[in-house]
Amino acid sequence: MDQTINDVFARQSKRYGNRLAIEKKTNGQWHQATWTQYYERARETGLGLTHLGIRKGDRVSLLSENRLEWLYTDMGTLGVGGIVVTIYPSLTADEIAYIVDNSGTKVLVVENAEQLAKAREAWPQCPTLEHIVVMVPSEPDERKAGVISFTDLMAAGRERLKESPDLFQQLADDVKPHDMATLVYTSGTTGVPKGAMIIHRNIMAVIESLDQIRPPYASDADSTVPFLPLSHVFERAAGHYYGMYKGITASYAETINTLLQDFKEKRPTMILAVPRVCEKVYQKICLQVEAQPRWRQKIFHWGHAIGLAISDLREKKAPIPLLMKWQYRLAYRLIFSKLQQALGGRVRWMTASGAPTSRDIILFFNAAGITVVEGYGMTECFAPATMSNLSDYRIGTVGKPLPGVSIKLAEDGEILVKGDNVFKGYWKMEDETRRSFTKDGYFMSGDIGRFDADGFLSITDRKKNIIITSGGKNIAPQKIEGLFLSDPLFAQFIVIGDRRKFLSALLTINLDVASHLAHENNIPFTAPGDLLTAPAFLALVDARVQSRNSRLARFETIKKYRIVQREFSQEMGELTPSLKLKRNVVLENFQSLVEEMYAE
Numbered sequence: 001m002d003q004t005i006n007d008v009f010a011r012q013s014k015r016y017g018n019r020l021a022i023e024k025k026t027n028g029q030w031h032q033a034t035w036t037q038y039y040e041r042a043r044e045t046g047l048g049l050t051h052l053g054i055r056k057g058d059r060v061s062l063l064s065e066n067r068l069e070w071l072y073t074d075m076g077t078l079g080v081g082g083i084v085v086t087i088y089p090s091l092t093a094d095e096i097a098y099i100v101d102n103s104g105t106k107v108l109v110v111e112n113a114e115q116l117a118k119a120r121e122a123w124p125q126c127p128t129l130e131h132i133v134v135m136v137p138s139e140p141d142e143r144k145a146g147v148i149s150f151t152d153l154m155a156a157g158r159e160r161l162k163e164s165p166d167l168f169q170q171l172a173d174d175v176k177p178h179d180m181a182t183l184v185y186t187s188g189t190t191g192v193p194k195g196a197m198i199i200h201r202n203i204m205a206v207i208e209s210l211d212q213i214r215p216p217y218a219s220d221a222d223s224t225v226p227f228l229p230l231s232h233v234f235e236r237a238a239g240h241y242y243g244m245y246k247g248i249t250a251s252y253a254e255t256i257n258t259l260l261q262d263f264k265e266k267r268p269t270m271i272l273a274v275p276r277v278c279e280k281v282y283q284k285i286c287l288q289v290e291a292q293p294r295w296r297q298k299i300f301h302w303g304h305a306i307g308l309a310i311s312d313l314r315e316k317k318a319p320i321p322l323l324m325k326w327q328y329r330l331a332y333r334l335i336f337s338k339l340q341q342a343l344g345g346r347v348r349w350m351t352a353s354g355a356p357t358s359r360d361i362i363l364f365f366n367a368a369g370i371t372v373v374e375g376y377g378m379t380e381c382f383a384p385a386t387m388s389n390l391s392d393y394r395i396g397t398v399g400k401p402l403p404g405v406s407i408k409l410a411e412d413g414e415i416l417v418k419g420d421n422v423f424k425g426y427w428k429m430e431d432e433t434r435r436s437f438t439k440d441g442y443f444m445s446g447d448i449g450r451f452d453a454d455g456f457l458s459i460t461d462r463k464k465n466i467i468i469t470s471g472g473k474n475i476a477p478q479k480i481e482g483l484f485l486s487d488p489l490f491a492q493f494i495v496i497g498d499r500r501k502f503l504s505a506l507l508t509i510n511l512d513v514a515s516h517l518a519h520e521n522n523i524p525f526t527a528p529g530d531l532l533t534a535p536a537f538l539a540l541v542d543a544r545v546q547s548r549n550s551r552l553a554r555f556e557t558i559k560k561y562r563i564v565q566r567e568f569s570q571e572m573g574e575l576t577p578s579l580k581l582k583r584n585v586v587l588e589n590f591q592s593l594v595e596e597m598y599a600e
Contacts, residue, residue, distance in 0.1 A: 004200040005181065006079055006172040008207075008245050013039035016220075016247055024068045025254035025262060031068060038071070041154065043168045045069075046076030048157030050167075052107055052131050056081030056174065059103045059183065063087040063096060063119065064111035066230050066252045069135040069150055071240070073109050074230075076157075079172040084182045085195075086231040088577040089115060090570050095193075097122035103183050103195060103427065104128045109150070113138040116147065177201040183427055184233055184379050195427030198233075202382045205420035206237050207245045209402035215390050217349070217373075220247030222269045225262050225344075227253040229577055234353060237383035239272050260342060267344035275357040276579045278350070278372070282361045283488035283510060285339065290516050303331030307367025314366065315395055328367075336368035349373050349390060353398075356459070356478045358486035362395050374398050376415075376459055380423045380436075380443055381405075386457050397456035408442065413460065415449045416442035448476070465583065467498045469555070475503065480556055484548050489513045489541070492568050494586055495558070496594055502559040504597045506590055508567045509541070532563055560597040564590060 002008045013021075016035040023032040033041060054060060060077045062084060064070050077084045085103045087096055089111065096118055100108055108129055110119050116134050123129055137149040160167065181200045185193040210217060224243060228235040243250050251266040253259055263271075289300045306327045313320050320328075340347065349371040352362065362372040376398035377384040385407065388399035401407045405419040422443050425433035436444055448460040461476035469475065477495035484493040484507070491510040497503040511528040514537065518525055523536045531537040541563065549557040568574035573585045587594060 002204065003177050004078075004172075004175050004179075005075075005203050005241055005244070006175050006200075008204075008241075009039065009042070009075055009079070010169070010172065012244055012247055020249050022068060022071060022250050022252070024066065024252040025258070026067075028254070030251070033068060038075075041068075041072045042075035042079060044076070044154040044157035044161065045072040045150075046078075046080040046082075046157065046171075047160040047168055048153035048155070049077060049082065049107060050080050050171075051156040051160055052133075052153075054080060054082050054107060056171070057083065057180070058107075059083045059085050059105045061085040061087055061100055061103065061105040061108045062231070063089055063091075063108060063115050064135060065089050066226065067111065067135060068252075069109075069111075070230055072154075074240075078175070078181055079168055081171050081175050081179065083180050086182065086184055086236070088229065088231045090577055091118075093118040093121035094125075097125040099185050099193065099195075100126045100129055102193075107131045107133060109133045109135065112136040120145075120147075175200060177204065180424065186379055194429060194432065196379045197424040197427055198382050199424050202421055202423060203237070203241055205404060206382050206384060206402075207242045209404050209421065210238070210242050210384070210387070211245065212403045213387065213389060217390065218242070218246045218248055218270060222246070223249040223251065223266065224270055224272065225251050225253050225259070225266050225268045226272060227256050227259055227262075228272055228274065232577060233379050233383045234274075234377070235272060238351070263342070263344040265344075267346045269346050269348055271343065271347055271350035273350050273352060274579055275352045278352045278357055278361055278365065279485055281339075281342075282364060283491075283513065285364075286488040287510075287513050287516060290513075290520070300335055303335040304364070304367075306331045307336055308360070308363045311363040311366040315393065332367075332369075339365070339368040340370065343370070351375060353377070353384070356396075356482040358482050359395050360486050376447075376449075376457065378445060378447075380445075381417055381419075381421050382423065385417050385419075385421065394452070394454070394456040397452065397458045400455050400457065406442075407457065409449060409451070410438075410444070413448040413450060415445040415447045415457070415459075417445055418442045467495065467503070469497055469500060469502070475556060480552065480558070483551060484545075484558075487544055487548060489517070489544055492564075492581070494568075494581055494583060496587065496597075500598060503555075503557065504594070505558045505561040506564055506586065506593060507561055508564050529565070532565055538563075562590075562593040562597060564593070 013035045018034045018036060021033055021035040021038045023030045049060060060082050062070060062073055074084050085105055087099055100122060106128055108119055110116050110132060119132050132147045133150055133153050134147055135150045177200050179200055180197050181203055182198045183195040184198060185195050226235060226239050230236050230240060253262040289297055310320060310328045347370050351373045353375040365372045371390055373388045375384045375387040384402060385405050386399045386401050405421060408416050410416055416438060418441055438444060450458050461478050465477060467475040467477055480495050481493045484490050489510055490507050492508040494506050495503055509532060514531050515528045517540055518531055518537055523534060525531050545558060545561060568581060568586055574582055576582060
């Protein structure tokens with residue numbers, strides 16, 4: 001029986017041998033590795049790291065976008081008993097320095113010249129850092145500068161393999177379930193990043209729990225086109241490690257901008273995504289429909305209504321009338337098959353985890369034969385703690401707890417989690433670790449939720465994000481934000497109102513949709529951005545805001561709002577790498593707009 005992810009890797013590499021395991025598209029070309037090659041290259045990488053002095057328990061940091069070398073470093077480090085520290089490539093030199101120094105990293109593996117420059121800038125602040133390895137070198141004298149290439153690292157590993165053919169397997173076998181596997185630093189929406197200590201047992205608990213759910217999510221006949229960052233626990237747990245456990249082929253997309261082409265080429269059967277990706281796909285389809293002649297739009301809306309009705313009946317496990325079945329077949333051929341074909345034509349399910357997703361969007365995907373799997377988790381639980389079942393789900397909930405995971409609610413509704421998936425604690429933060437657990441050992445998530453009568457969990461909001469108006473109303477902003485984001489005109493939406501008399505909002509506009517609406521309503525403009533100050537267009541925006549307001553309780557409605565002239569971005573610190581809004585940063589960056597709304 002597998003005890004660690006090292007055991008899984010060794011077993012699957014022998015089982016599948018020359019079958020394709022992983023591939024990555026770079027500069028328009030796919031670079032591949034069979035299961036045997038994957039293991040051999042990871043072994044060379046791991047042994048190369050031992051040549052640099054890495055021993056059991058030492059930390060190796062990874063600073064890179066998704067690449068095959070990322071995977072080789074991950075499995076090679078784990079195989080020699082090291083601890084992998086993941087770093088988002090979007091971080092600044094100072095942020096990298098904090099993580100490398102705090103973790104006590106000895107070897108930092110970076111992607112390219114851009115990341116190498118940041119690593120060199122950070123190095124003086126990192127006394128434990130001994131070596132930097134660069135995956136894609138660009139300087140001929142890097143060795144003199146204290147940096148070695150990934151090619152040289154693997155070459156050193158091959159030399160060690162010649163000397164000790166069994167060393168890698170011996171080191172991998174020496175790793176035990178309660179040994180630390182990885183340090184994952186929280187994305188830092190508030191305060192200093194904290195390193196969550198994930199042990200091998202945590203990893204195994206998650207993938208074994210996912211494997212127990214019936215019907216199964218996957219088999220070795222499945223394939224994926226991953227595009228979420230491996231630095232994030234969701235892709236690493238549910239994609240990388242669970243995929244390895246099931247023998248799935250993973251074809252890593254070139255970039256998020258090439259997704260549709262990559263999907264068409266590789267035809268995945270399942271997709272790991274976050275709500276923002278689902279929203280963008282949905283908004284693009286709505287935009288295409290609005291550009292069609294009226295008669296085509298009428299056909300779409302007819303078929304859309306049939307699809308939503310079918311999805312609703314499927315969710316309720318209710319019988320579908322014969323006439324509706326025939327109507328749906330026609331609607332699928334005319335409408336929904338196009339969504340399926342855009343994703344490669346074979347997708348059975350996709351995730352929308354990490355934030356609430358509009359019910360209308362989920363029903364739309366479901367009507368196309370793509371079950372949207374909602375789930376709930378966090379870094380401290382090594383991603384999923386709950387997941388929707390493919391045959392037993394409740395839209396708007398995050399499913400039921402995974403097998404072996406115990407979840408209960410505190411008096412104030414806070415979600416408390418216990419199980420082998422829950423992390424060991426925060427690195428070098430004993431007091432913070434102690435404060436994060438109840439006396440009976442449950443991790444205090446900081447999220448607010450509720451169970452329905454059938455045991456499905458709904459996430460109401462982050463505990464710290466609950467808005468309490470000056471009138472004493474407790475309001476969960478995420479529900480309201482999800483409602484507005486189901487309108488393709490709104491690209492981003494953030495609700496404000498804590499300790500205020502009423503709710504307000506900051507929003508950004510989808511300029512493609514805006515341009516179409518302007519043409520349709522004969523509103524002149526030179527550039528799409530001009531519309532953001534055009535009175536006629538602003539009247540259209542207001543009408544759509546009031547339309548959404550009409551679906552809310554009076555105290556939940558948006559009384560005032562301001563349109564931000566650009567989208568919130570990672571570059572400005574307003575989004576995490578997993579595309580979640582950092583509310584505190586957005587409010588700080590646009591404080592003058594917020595105060596203006598409440599000063600009037």
